[in-house]
Amino acid sequence: MRTNLFLSMLIFGSLFFFSCSEKKNNDANENLKDNKIISDSSMEIVYSEEIIDFLEMEGVNFELPLKIDSLFLNGAGESASGIELKTKDVKILAKNILEHEINQNAQWGLDCFYLVDSLKINKLYEKYLATIDIGMVKYGDAYFLGKLEINRNTMLLIWMTNFSSYEACPFFAGLQIFGTLVYNGNISNSTLLAEQMAAGDAPVGMHRLVYCSIESSGTGTYYNYQEETDEDENYELVEKVSEKEFDLIIENGNLKISGN
Numbered sequence: 001m002r003t004n005l006f007l008s009m010l011i012f013g014s015l016f017f018f019s020c021s022e023k024k025n026n027d028a029n030e031n032l033k034d035n036k037i038i039s040d041s042s043m044e045i046v047y048s049e050e051i052i053d054f055l056e057m058e059g060v061n062f063e064l065p066l067k068i069d070s071l072f073l074n075g076a077g078e079s080a081s082g083i084e085l086k087t088k089d090v091k092i093l094a095k096n097i098l099e100h101e102i103n104q105n106a107q108w109g110l111d112c113f114y115l116v117d118s119l120k121i122n123k124l125y126e127k128y129l130a131t132i133d134i135g136m137v138k139y140g141d142a143y144f145l146g147k148l149e150i151n152r153n154t155m156l157l158i159w160m161t162n163f164s165s166y167e168a169c170p171f172f173a174g175l176q177i178f179g180t181l182v183y184n185g186n187i188s189n190s191t192l193l194a195e196q197m198a199a200g201d202a203p204v205g206m207h208r209l210v211y212c213s214i215e216s217s218g219t220g221t222y223y224n225y226q227e228e229t230d231e232d233e234n235y236e237l238v239e240k241v242s243e244k245e246f247d248l249i250i251e252n253g254n255l256k257i258s259g260n
Contacts, residue, residue, distance in 0.1 A: 045153055047185040050092050054157050057083055059146030062158065064218070066148060068194040069211045073175055076145055076160050085142040085159065087117045093159055093180045096189040100257045102210060102222060102246060103192050109140075109176045112163035116140035134168045145177070150218040154250060155182045158193070170201035183253035191248070191255050193220075203237060205229045212248060220248030222257070 047055060085093075090113065097106055115137050119125040132138060140163040148156040156179040164173035174197035180190040195210040207227045214220040224244045232238050247258040 045185045047182075048187070051157070051182060051185075051187060053089070054093075054144065055147075057144050059083055059144050059158075062146050062148040064148070064150070064214060064216045066214045067211075068177055068213070070196070070209075073177065073194055073196050076143075076175070076177060083144040085144055087114055087121075089144075090114075090142050090159075090161075092187070093157060093178065094190055096187070098189050098191040098255055098257060100191070100246075100259075102224065102257055105174065105195060105197060105208070106176065106178075106192050109161045109163050109174055112137045113140040113142050113161050116163075117142075132166050134166055135170045136166050137163065138166050139164045148179070148214070150250065153184050154218070154253075156180065157182060170199070172199035173197070179255070181250065181253075181255045183250075188254045191257065200229075203229060203231045214248070218250055222246040222248060 090110065094106075094110055097103055116125065116139065119128050129138070140161070142161045143159065145158045145160055148158060150156065158177065158179055160175065160177050162175040165171045174195065176192055176197075177194040178190055179193045181188040192210060193212045193214075195208060197206075197208045199206045205228070209223075209225040211223045212220050222245060224242075224246065226242045228240045230238050230240075244259070249256050249258070
């Protein structure tokens, strides 16, 4: 993983503004692929085939309350290299992303990853780098971070993408943390939980931060900060700052965000 380069890109960008439910088997078989039923004294959960691999990944068992802020983002960038995801994995996790302005850049990061992963799979990535130019995607990775149990039948699968362009203007770089809700053994939907992104082509620039705190009740609060710069007709620098807060809730087995 190219964390040092990614962090350098974010520093460069700032110049422009910048658990799973505990496995309890009914027999001696410990392999979830052979035993897809997780049981306790009051319920049984049958996990769908598409998420079994994620339940077996050696991620972090996060605990409530969980604060996903700049410290979390920096730690994720440094510790996630052991659980790399491929396109087939990410498309399962990201197949139903919540429509909300919090997720306005989500597809951008995903597309960067899909491009780079496709090039690597087809052994074309080195050839691509040899001809890369300004404004083109250079890096794109995705990693599984872990699981957050909300209650016995509800958990979040937490994963990330990071991406960056060729190191010249115009440039962009971002790190995104996603949460995919698993309810009663099936994937419901997904949303960004946090984002750190910068882009620019002087004098135009953008810096965006999204953080989320998830409380013990399973509800959460977003903080969304965005700063944009540009020149007016007199070639004077104009700055525009936006700060918003939203509520993240789980309702009827789905993630929802208040506000539009």
